[in-house]
Amino acid sequence: MKAKQLLTTTLFFLTITFSFAQSATLRGVILDEKNQPIENVNIKTETSGAQTNANGFYTLTIPASKDVTVAFTHISHKKIVSTFNLKNGESLEFNPVMSTTIEQIATVIVNSNRRKEVEGIITIKPDVIRKIPGANAGVENLLLTLPGVSNNNELSTQYSVRGGNYDENLVYVNGIEVYRPFLVRSGQQEGLSFVNTNLVQNVDFSAGGFQAKYGDKLSSVLDITYKNPYQFEVNADLSLLGGGLSVENISKNSKFTSIVGVRYRDNSLLVNAKETETNFKPTFADAQGYFTYKFSNKFHLSFLGSASINKYDFEPQTRQTNFGTLSEPVALLVFYDGQEKDRYQTLFGAFKGSYFVNDDLTLKLIASTYHTTEEEYFDILAQYSLGDVNSNIGDENLGEVEFSQGIGSQLNHGRNDLDALITTIEHKGDFKVNDNRFEWSVKYTNEDIRDRLVEWETIDSAGFSLRPPKTTTNEQPYAPFTGPLVPFQNVRATNNTQINRIQAYGQWSKRSTLGSSDVWYNAGIRAHNWSVSGDGISTSNQVVFSPRAQFAIKPTWEKDMLFRVAGGLYYQPPFYRELRDANGVVQPEVKAQKSFHLVLGNDYSFKMWNRPFKLTSEAYYKNLSDVNPYTLENVRIRYAANNNAKAYAYGLDLRLNGEFVPGTESWLSFGYLKTEENIDGRGYISRPTDQRLKFAALFQDYVPNMPNLKMYLNMVFNTGLPGGSPSYADPYLYQSRLPSYKRGDFGLQYVLVDANKRFNQGWKKPFKDLSFGFEIFNLFDVQNSITNTWVRDVSSKSQIAIPNYLTPRVFNVRTTMKF
Template sequence: MFYGNSQTATIKGVILNDDNQPIPSVSISSGNLGTTSNDNGFFELKVPADEDVVVTFTHISHRNVVATFNLKNGQALEFNPVMKVEVEQIAAVVINTNTRQSVDGVLSISPEILRTIKGAQPGIENILKTLPGFNISNELSTQYSVRGGNFDENLVYVNEIEVYRPFLIRSGQQEGLSFVNTDMVQNVDFSAGGFQAKYGDRLSSVLDITYRNPINFGIRADASLLGGSVTAEAVSKDSKFSGIVGLRYRDNSLFINSLETESDVVPVFADVQTFLTYKFSDKFHLNFLGNISLNQYDFTPQNRQTNFGTLDEPVALQVFYEGQEKDKYLTTFGAFKANYFASEDLNLKLIASAYHTTEQEYFDILAQYRLGEVNTNIGDENLGEVEFTEGIGSQFTHARNDLDAVIVNIEHKGDYKLKDESTLEWSLKYTHEDLRDRLVEWEVIDSAGFSVRPPIFNIPNNQPYQPFEGPLTAFQNIRATNYVKIDRLQAYAQWSKRTMLGSNEVFYNAGLRAHSWNVNSEIPNEEGVSSSNQLVVSPRAQFAIKPDWEKDMMFRIAGGVYYQPPLYRELRDSSGIVQPDVKAQKSIHLVVGNEYSFKMWDRPFKLVTEAYYKHLSDVNPYTLENVRIRYRAKNNAKAYAYGLDLRLNGEFVPGTESWFSFGYLKTEENIENRGYIARPTDQRLKFGILFQDYVPNIPDLKMYLNLIYNTGVPGGSPSYADPYVYQSRLRDYRRADLGLSYVLVNQNKTYSAQWKQVFKELTLGVEIYNMFNAQNTISNTWVRDVYSKRQFAIPNFLTPRVFNVRLSTRF
């Protein structure tokens, strides 16, 4: 039978009685759908996906079982109900994607958690940062690293469509909003490695988002001191057309004004997104995903004082600024997706998308600084001020950077269910990238004890004791213009099957992925190279087994050869020149995992353990400056990463989901065979907690705690420094965000007040970011004093404790 909603999922299992014996001839029904269990109690029922479906199990000698499911398209869920003979009926239960066994190594997160638990990060990253292997050490940024990879090594899909982010952003202060609008989300899947061939060519992770198809009219709004959002959704009377639209506005002034640098800042971040669906027939659906995003950052710094050092030798850096920074990032994105459901077994898709970004980064900032000893006499009216100056100087930075990029994709995808219940999936995708880029950056440093020239030139400079007679050169000077076109052809095929091996349930997946690309630069590099053609082939496989044990356990192993064909930023070297012949970085993944589901205090819990190893070759080394990555554009290194991730989640408090995470990571690289050193993302230890609670006698008063501890990463070395010489680490990152909320209105209450009857939900909350006021750092500023010629690493601190007020509602 073929029914109206062709997005389908499968529920299957064995129906048992009190003695764990199978029950034959049980009627299983949902609307006009139905089946019966066989002699072994086994049943299988196809149901509509991405909506609540009520399934009833009935038998003449047993009491009914009623369960509500909300499953993803293509998902196969095992559900084994126990039918009782007793008089009382089993209470209705709700089953969603979080209760399934994760045979494919993908973690699913409830979208309700995303909408309920807010934080400093303006999106889904606020929740993901508490997961093991997932690292964010900058609350002003949505950039993240996974298991030793960098920000460019992560894939993000929304409704099977790859999404992109701006190229030029160098600071978390400039970022604004995450692409993903959490108020529009239906499902969230995340894989930290060993993912299937159907996902693209990156080295670290996949974030797979599904936006929902509305089933009725609704409006959701959220407002706080950091901005606000409004989301509206509706469906036509004949249910053929449905749409959801979200508008967001973000203002980071609350955070930026709390930093040490006093400034006048206007950070405007806004976007509008829409997801529309029209069902021409039961077999043909057409979707549209659109996004327009504007990030505008106007920054006029005034002054800064940073106190550091020890109690015996306190030191302070005072900086006075002139000038300003004006950045603007305007991105537009649109994608059409056509779904043709040829039969219950065959689905065909055609996806066409276009991404356009225009970016500018303009600044002229003069910083005049004093480095000196601090007055520590308690009671003195000059306590904390600089008394004796050890260094004085100035720094002038200038940039006129412009980028215009267009990325166009067209892709065919399909999946076919074979007669043996296995599934075959395939895709063919063409991508064209057209980039026009101008870089003009320079930095001049003038100081007694500071070299005004870059240290890479071996010209004696004994200032201030002897005059320097050579030509003056900017400390840093980057000038480049690039016109680059990249054509990519990608394809994959994969086969997967869930079956039984004896009495054990097993899952197989095997796939092959190929990626061919051509880079064409109008301006040849210094070696005369202007184009390059390359091809890589990536085999991947997964195997999972759920033994027929008394304990509910599952074991999983995954691996493959993963490539990352260079993105534009990987082609551009430290001088800004494109190197077309940069190879794809290669990584061999091996992931071994275990999931143990159990009950504690009569509530469900799950312990997930994963060990992983990555062997990387043809590595393109890079440095990390805040959130800007600067590649060498050379495949002159090799590397490795290994670690262990643990996550325990469950109902520590009845009716709420919380988790505790631990991660250990070690990643090192060997550049030009000089020996192994820590990579910029070598964050050894990670602890994360997401905890929810409520007052037992006042269940509408709720609390969440978002707690992160990461050990420090290498970073903050002086310009031109040899990474083999500077391997110092930033201080550990410690952060606790606390949220308190009170539910004024929800659907479980009745109200006499007229104004409350307007709302379906109304919640008022207070949030405390960085509750313990930890002084976290993102980088170091390096300053040299006159007398000792020592270089001081002055920490650039992140945000202190900040308070926020939030009002959320749904109509």
């Protein structure tokens, strides 16, 4: 008997030992459709089980090398069933999104991505954002690979969408609208985007036709969700352009979570490679934190805070730009004196209280404050020579200016100060009744902006001061002019402006069936009232209403197709910049720009090479009225502030994404756009953002025999934008285009440690992830240009467009790590 018991006990322990030796780990966070963690989710297999904690986190051990069916169940959510087959010792992170209406049973889970597809939203994985190379790596860098999104300046994080300008894009972080600096004129002054990639959990982007729950802008929505940590973790990213560090933590009782990130950036590697020789001393740094405390399962309080300090010291020395043709080369040679000092300091804080009344009703209250103080001081003297270039090969003076067609000087002076305080309080609600979902919001915003603008420019050509082009002409240098000397440009204004806004929206969504097809409905309306007041200006009060709707249908065809249509009236009530005219004076009567927007879309999901792919197609049309015309200088926008134009935009966007290489996501994008405006009834001309054709590719790969050696390629081709016009000139006389923008950024990364390759001893033991690599920006060393410098040739009395070239090929080294 004892021998039998001993044998049974021995076999039991051998079985246990064997099962532990042949096991794998499944772990992750379970979220609901609103990206909130779900507590007490039961996770079960035939032999084991687990349950999520208050942060939605779970860990489950399953048998290895066999199909294991795992069921995720919760009393208020539909069941999720999935099958896994993991290798011995493998650890897989699986983060399902539980729905309240859709039961999900498959080897590959159908999660909230379908809901976002219905809304016309593109979801981008944070891991892809962190890996893809770019001069301004991050969320905005990746957006530029999407169809319909453009920016021909790699030093800038701003972007235009489907013919709109940089001011027409909404950016949210955890449901809170965030802002950009006001006075930035060039990309190299920007430094850091608000969005810290190391803190990002989810990225959603809509290029148009978005729902009423999003704000009043004409072009796009970028909706960022920061992480709710479920464990302690440290991430670091270092390169020759700077670095970032983030720390995630959770309390022992799982009630308090925090994630904090600091970043530093130095653009000198890029700027010093440009054609203008400079002394350049940039300092771009910021710190951000997102904190959440769960007082109970029903009430959560969160705080999002950010502080940034951007200092930009610029002292140009010389510049030579060669242009023209091979047979008739021309060069602009400039010697500089003076400097520019810019300071941008911003503070942002927001509290968000979420009260989960029950499974069907959620109430939120958000209060935020944004404060920015900005200084832009410059005095730069440029003495230039415009002439013919020596093109004799072998000559010791090859490339030098031999004969000057014109000489002159230009003095630019600026003393610009801005202090803006924006305070917001908002209530949001979300209520579900059967298959119906109702969402609403009421929001109050106060914008208090104090602004002093002092800019003047004098131009001297061949010893004669040039007068403003809109004044009485003179015959200098052939005839003397006895009038007073005045600057070529002179802008002086002081504005103390207050804008009060009341916004509200209500929308309804429903999922249903039409015959045997699944259908989704959404309809909503926004109301926006704003008043403008201030010193020396008359008070103005206006209101607009913006109805919007979406419809999607998924037929029960053999092919996986989803069709959608979205449209409505979209208004953009003027922000402070749109109220300020070319002379810097606030015009309170400026109306909201209006756009009738129609989008037709299709998603076709299929398998190629036995791997998943999806082709997304969208055709769109915008009819714009009460348009506020503007000019674009690098990234600075100057508005006419008089609503004296109408415009249109239409185009087609295509994107094919999938596993071109097994286990990695890549995509190809194509966009066609035409946008024109009619100012004062003079006829249609191209708008400054009329980017006709766009091709882009994002490609990830690895060496088959060395899977730890990974390659990333980011390529963009944009046809040329309109080159702009000289200051005060008639844009109808200047419709020539810049050359096409062509750029490729390449990254090579070797992974030493990751989830599949951990070490229990040695110097690699502390790391969860560790990689080293290098990047090549502008791989093909293409000479791109963003704008023109206009130089006056006195002898011909004409202005010549000199291209401002962007960065050449630049090398960078980079390392990323996780503890």
